[in-house]
Amino acid sequence: MLVDGLPAAAVPATDRGLNYGDGLFETLRLHRGRVCLLDRHLHRLRAGCVRLALPYPGDGVLREDIERLAGEQAGDAVLRLVLTRGDGGRGYTPPAQAQGRRIVALHPLPPIGPDALRLGLCTTRLGRNTALAGLKHLNRLEQVLAAAEVAAAGWDEGLMLDETGLVIEATRHNVFFLRAGRICTPPLAHAGVAGVMRQLVIETAAAMGMGGDERPLRYDELHEIDSLFLCNAVAGPRRVTGIGTRSYEQGDALERLRPGLVERGVAWLA
Incomplete structure (x- = not known):
């Protein structure tokens, strides 16, 4: 250090x-x-x-x-x-x-864990604050409390909502979802961390004609999407098999994205 x-x-x-x-x-x-x-x-x-x-x-x-x-x-x-x-x-x-x-x-390097994750819903909510939204600031108590929920429940990761019930992120990953064949991610104007890997996925999906759109997603709309995946700058993109009792098809979106992510610097995916 x-x-x-x-x-x-x-x-x-x-x-x-x-x-x-x-x-x-x-x-x-x-x-x-x-x-x-x-x-x-x-x-x-x-x-x-x-x-x-x-x-x-x-x-x-x-x-x-x-x-x-x-x-x-x-x-x-x-x-x-x-x-x-x-x-x-x-x-x-x-x-x-x-x-x-x-x-x-x-x-x-910490253990990355399984490539396909099973998520739970955290009761800890993310506060809405436009002054801090997107920043990776040192105030991480919301994530600390949510991570404790994940550990106690035995989930692979935990999905976090804001105060209005919108899906924002996971405790240590950004969230992407497929709807009508397009890759989308929740907007972070009021809460959440705008991750480096998140931006890379947005750019790659857009360049490949696969989407990269920012679209709101409510928790009660999770049954309407095709699939989910998470990403961060240490683990890269990771599939989600389901949330609670809801399961998702794996699809091939991540495999299609992989060459573009490698080209943009995600070397460990090569």
Whole structure:
């Protein structure tokens, strides 16, 4: 782990990321020692810093930190990149001259689990907030509570709705569904994380004439769709066999998407 470019295993107790969740993070996959989709992750991180008025250390600094940790990694692993506003006194008001803090940590690749997932419905709902929607910010308590539900129930993953009953995402994946032969995904204007892999799937589906549309989906409309799949930047796309007692046909949408995703940098699918 590097904290502000130096080997460390902790941050100061005054860090605003620790105290208020005042920051952003990215989770990147290493495949055979190479960082996948790095440009896309850095682009999203820069955009998030603009939205939250967080100090951004610059692509060059972050690339140097990543290279120091990942340079001798020959296999598959996960990098977690965190930016916080840095140290601050007591109270919500951010310091006028925030210095920022960057944390880069290398972790073993976690068990990905089955390629086909069985989902349950989480009772924890996602709050609607246009100021934070789409961002991968450090306030993840909704996902923490939902993940505890998943573990207790023994599901592979949990589907999360917003306060109005719209399907938004899973606890650690974005959601795609097929309706009338087109690949669609819920819009994230009010809640959810706009994942790097989600954007890649949207672009690939559109380029291949398979859809890539953003369309709302209510939980009570799940019986009207053809199939579901999930994706994130560590596991890639994953099939969903069913939710609760409802089952879905597998179809061939993911196999058709695979070459386009590989071409766009999802190297581990090759």
